[in-house]
Amino acid sequence: xxxxxxxxxxxxxxxxxxxxxxxxxxxxxxxxxxxxxxxxxxxxxxxxxxxxxxxxxxxxxxxxxxxxxxxxxxxxxxxxxxxxxxxxxxxxxxxxxxxxxxxxxxxxxxxxxxxxxxxxxxxxxxxxxxxxxxxxxxxxxxxxxxxxxxxxxxxxxxxxxxxxxxxxxxxxxxxxxxxxxxxxxxxxxxxxxxxxxxxxxxxxxxxxxxxxxxxxxxxxxxxxxxxxxxxxxxxxxxxxxxxxxxxxxxxxxxxxxxxxxxxxxxxxxxxxxxxxxxxxxxxxxxxxxxxxxxxxxxxxxxxxxxxxxxxxxxxxxxxxxxxxxxxxxxxxxxxxxxxxxxxxxxxxxxxxxxxxxxxxx
Amino acid sequence: xxxxxxxxxxxxxxxxxxxxxxxxxxxxxxxxxxxxxxxxxxxxxxxxxxxxxxxxxxxxxxxxxxxxxxxxxxxxxxxxxxxxxxxxxxxxxxxxxxxxxxxxxxxxxxxxxxxxxxxxxxxxxxxxxxxxxxxxxxxxxxxxxxxxxxxxxxxxxxxxxxxxxxxxxxxxxxxxxxxxxxxxxxxxxxxxxxxxxxxxxxxxxxxxxxxxxxxxxxxxxxxxxxxxxxxxxxxxxxxxxxxxxxxxxxxxxxxxxxxxxxxxxxxxxxxxxxxxxxxxxxxxxxxxxxxxxxxxxxxxxxxxxxxxxxxxxxxxxxxxxxxxxxxxxxxxxxxxxxxxxxxxxxxxxxxxxxxxxxxxx
Numbered sequence: 001x002x003x004x005x006x007x008x009x010x011x012x013x014x015x016x017x018x019x020x021x022x023x024x025x026x027x028x029x030x031x032x033x034x035x036x037x038x039x040x041x042x043x044x045x046x047x048x049x050x051x052x053x054x055x056x057x058x059x060x061x062x063x064x065x066x067x068x069x070x071x072x073x074x075x076x077x078x079x080x081x082x083x084x085x086x087x088x089x090x091x092x093x094x095x096x097x098x099x100x101x102x103x104x105x106x107x108x109x110x111x112x113x114x115x116x117x118x119x120x121x122x123x124x125x126x127x128x129x130x131x132x133x134x135x136x137x138x139x140x141x142x143x144x145x146x147x148x149x150x151x152x153x154x155x156x157x158x159x160x161x162x163x164x165x166x167x168x169x170x171x172x173x174x175x176x177x178x179x180x181x182x183x184x185x186x187x188x189x190x191x192x193x194x195x196x197x198x199x200x201x202x203x204x205x206x207x208x209x210x211x212x213x214x215x216x217x218x219x220x221x222x223x224x225x226x227x228x229x230x231x232x233x234x235x236x237x238x239x240x241x242x243x244x245x246x247x248x249x250x251x252x253x254x255x256x257x258x259x260x261x262x263x264x265x266x267x268x269x270x271x272x273x274x275x276x277x278x279x280x281x282x283x284x285x286x287x288x289x290x291x292x293x294x295x296x297x298x299x300x301x302x303x304x305x306x307x308x309x310x311x312x313x314x315x316x317x318x319x320x321x322x323x324x325x326x327x328x329x330x331x332x333x334x335x336x337x338x339x340x341x342x343x344x345x346x347x348x349x350x351x352x353x354x355x356x357x358x359x360x361x
Numbered sequence: 362x363x364x365x366x367x368x369x370x371x372x373x374x375x376x377x378x379x380x381x382x383x384x385x386x387x388x389x390x391x392x393x394x395x396x397x398x399x400x401x402x403x404x405x406x407x408x409x410x411x412x413x414x415x416x417x418x419x420x421x422x423x424x425x426x427x428x429x430x431x432x433x434x435x436x437x438x439x440x441x442x443x444x445x446x447x448x449x450x451x452x453x454x455x456x457x458x459x460x461x462x463x464x465x466x467x468x469x470x471x472x473x474x475x476x477x478x479x480x481x482x483x484x485x486x487x488x489x490x491x492x493x494x495x496x497x498x499x500x501x502x503x504x505x506x507x508x509x510x511x512x513x514x515x516x517x518x519x520x521x522x523x524x525x526x527x528x529x530x531x532x533x534x535x536x537x538x539x540x541x542x543x544x545x546x547x548x549x550x551x552x553x554x555x556x557x558x559x560x561x562x563x564x565x566x567x568x569x570x571x572x573x574x575x576x577x578x579x580x581x582x583x584x585x586x587x588x589x590x591x592x593x594x595x596x597x598x599x600x601x602x603x604x605x606x607x608x609x610x611x612x613x614x615x616x617x618x619x620x621x622x623x624x625x626x627x628x629x630x631x632x633x634x635x636x637x638x639x640x641x642x643x644x645x646x647x648x649x650x651x652x653x654x655x656x657x658x659x660x661x662x663x664x665x666x667x668x669x670x671x672x673x674x675x676x677x678x679x680x681x682x683x684x685x686x687x688x689x690x691x692x693x694x695x696x697x698x699x700x701x702x703x704x705x706x707x708x709x710x711x712x713x714x715x716x717x718x719x720x721x722x
Contacts, residue, residue, distance in 0.1 A: 171593065172593070173584065173587070173588045173592070173593070174584070174587035174588060174590075174591040174592065174593070174610065174611075174612035175579070175583070175584030175587050175588070175612075176584075177610050177612055177613070178575075178578075178579050178587070178612050178613065178616060179579060181608075181610070181612075181613045181616075182572065182575050182576060182579065182616070184606060185572060185575070186547065186572055188606060189551075189568050189572060190550075191552060207550050211543065211546060211547055211550060214539075214543050214546070215543060215576065217539075218536070218539050218540060218543065222536070223534065223535070223536030223537075223672070223675060226534070226535035226536050226539070227534045227535060227536070229535075230535040231534070231535065232532065232533070232534070232535070232643060245545060245549060245633065245637065247542075248637075248640065248641070249535065249538050249542070249640065250535075251535035251536075251538055251539050251542075252538070252539065252542045255539060255542075255543070272606065276606065276609075279609065279610065280609070282593060311584070311672065314584060
C-alpha cells in the first residue's frame with residue numbers, strides 16, 4: 001500500500017514563465033501536526049526521488065532518506081510533522097511531461113511548459129495550504145531540493161522560519177550546466193527518444209537513459225572515494241577480454257548495475273525537464289546579487305551543509321550561499337563536511353550527516 | 362607540404378599482449394641532431410594530437426604545442442633535436458584500427474590487437490633506432506603522453522637520462538577510467554558505429570563522437586575556469602527558448618563548437634583503442650609498487666608538473682609519481698601549478714608552463 005497522497009491544485013496554477021496548469025502534487029507525511037501547526041518540516045527532493053522519503057505504517061518500504069526521518073532520528077517524527085513533496089515535473093504522482101494533458105487526453109510530452117525550480121517550490125505551497133500549515137518550522141532540501149528550498153524561502157518568505165540547504169547552490173554554474181546539458185543531449189540522441197514521442201510502456205530511450213545515468217553517477221561521487229573503493233580492481237564476471245571493449249574494471253561494473261536500476265523507473269521526458277530546471281535556476285534573479293535577493297527573507301536561522309569532495313555543487317558555492325544568507329539571517333551555520341562520497345554524501349555518509357542535521361534540530 | 366615522416370618498422374613488432382604487427386610510425390623532427398647524437402628530445406602526445414607538434418619550414422601550419430617548440434622557445438630547436446611521434450594506434454600516419462591490414466587489404470577495425478601504452482612507447486624506439494639515437498637527452502609527455510613517456514622510461518631505461526611528465530599519472534584510477542569507459546560506450550551506442558564497420562568516408566558515428574568529445578572537454582577543463590569565463594552568460598545565437606531544450610548558455614555553445622571541430626578529424630575506432638590503452642596502463646605492472654617498478658630506472662633527473670585544478674589526472678597522483686621517482690632518481694622536481702584550466706592547462710596556460718619547462722631545460 002502506498003502512503004502517497006495526491007493533491008489536485010484548485011484553480012489555475014501560474015508557472016514562472018506564465019503558463020497555466022492544473023497540476024496534481026504528490027506528497028507524503030510522517031508524524032503529527034500540532035494543533036498550532038508549528039512543527040511542520042517541508043522536504044524538497046533531488047532530481048530523481050519520489051515523495052517516499054521514509055517508511056511508514058502505510059508503506060513500510062524503505063524511503064530514500066530512511067536513516068534521517070523517523071522516531072528518534074534527526075528529523076524526529078515524534079516531534080515534527082514531516083512533509084515531502086514529489087517535485088512538479090517529476091513522474092511519481094505529481095504532474096509532469098508524462099502526465100495526461102486534460103485538454104488532449106494525451107501525455108504532455110514536449111508540450112509540457114518550461115519548468116523552473118520556482119514552479120516546483122510554488123506548487124508545494126498548495127500542499128501546505130491544504131494541510132493547514134501557515135508557517136513552516138523548517139524547509140529542508142538537498143541538491144536540486146536545496147535550490148527548491150531556497151526558491152521557496154525567497155518566494156514565500158513569511159512561511160519560512162528556518163532553512164536547511166544541503167549540497168546545493170544559489171545558482172547553476174557552467175560546469176554543472178555542461179554536465180546536465182550533455183546528459184540531456186545523450187538522451188535526445190537516442191533514436192528511441194523519438195523527439196519525446198517514445199513508447200513509455202517500453203521504457204523509451206533506455207540506452208540514452210543508461211548513459212545519462214552513468215554520467216550522473218560520475219558527477220555524484222568522487223574520484224577519491226572510487227580510488228579507495230575500487231582502485232584498479234577487475235570486474236568479477238568480466239575477465240579482462242582480449243577484445244577492444246566490454247567491462248574490464250569493477251568501477252565499470254558498478255556503473256552498469258546502478259544504471260540498470262535507474263532505467264525504466266524514471267520517465268525520460270520528465271528527466272529532461274527537471275534537469276533543465278536546475279540549469280535555469282538563479283537565486284540572483286530576485287535581486288541582482290545574492291544579498292539583494294535575500295533582503296526580503298524572514299528566516300530566524302539557516303544551516304548550510306556542504307561536502308569537500310562535491311564536484312557538482314562545490315563547497316565554494318555553498319560557502320558563498322552561507323555568507324550571503326549571513327547578511328540578512330541572524331543565525332547562519334556553515335558546516336563543511338569531510339565526506340569522500342562527493343555530491344551523494346547526504347544519501348550515504350550518515351555518520352557525518354546525521355549529527356550535523358541532529359545538532360540543528 | 363607535410364613535414365611528417367613515415368617509418369615502416371622492419372620485421373615483426375611484438376605487442377604487449379603477444380600480437381605481432383608490422384606497423385608504420387609517423388613522426389616529425391625539428392632542429393639538428395649533434396654528431397654525438399646527445400641532444401635528442403622525444404615527445405609523446407596526448408590521445409588526440411598528431412606528430413605535428415610545431416610548425417617548420419616544410420609545414421608552416423601551427424602545431425599543437427607551437428608555443429613550446431622552436432628557436433628560443435622552452436624546447437629550443439637551436440639546441441635540441443626534437444622528435445614527436447604519432448602514437449601507434451592513432452590515425453595520423455601511424456598504424457591503427459583505421460589502417461589497412463596487409464593480410465586482408467581491409468581496414469583492421471576491431472581486428473586490431475588490444476593496444477597498450479607500452480606498445481606506443483616501444484614502437485617509438487624503432488624511430489630512435491632509425492634516426493641513430495642511442496640515448497635521449499630527455500623524454501617528454503603530457504596526459505596520455507606522460508604515461509607513454511613513463512612506459513618508455515621503464516622499458517628502455519638505458520635510453521633515458523631525463524623525464525618530463527606533465528599532467529599525467531603512473532596508473533589509471535577509477536574516476537578517469539569511468540569517464541573514458543563512458544565515452545567509449547557513448548560512441549559504441551551510436552547506431553552509425555555499426556560494431557566498428559562504419560563508413561569512414563562519411564565520418565562514421567558523428568553523434569557519438571560529438572557527445573564523447575563534449576564529455577572529454579568537461580573532464581579536460583575546470584569548473585573554476587568556466588565559472589570565471591562563462592558564468593551564466595547566455596549563448597549569443599540562441600535566445601533562451603520557450604522550448605524544453607536547445608542551447609541556452611554560452612558554455613553549451615562553446616562545447617558545441619569544440620565538438621564540431623573534432624568530429625570528422627579523428628577516427629572513432631582509433632579513439633576507442635587509445636582511450637582503453639590509458640585505462641589499462643599501470644606503472645605498477647613492472648614491480649608491484651611504483652618504487653619497485655622504478656628500481657631499474659637510470660634517470661639522472663625528472664620533472665613532474667601537475668595542475669591544481671586537474672580533475673582527470675589529479676595533483677595527488679602526480680605528487681605520488683614524483684615521490685616514487687625520488688626513491689631512485691637523484692634529482693626530481695615536482696612543480697604544482699596554479700592554472701585554472703584543468704587538465705588542458707599544458708596546452709593553453711603558456712604563461713605558467715613555459716617558465717616551468719624552460720627552467721628544466
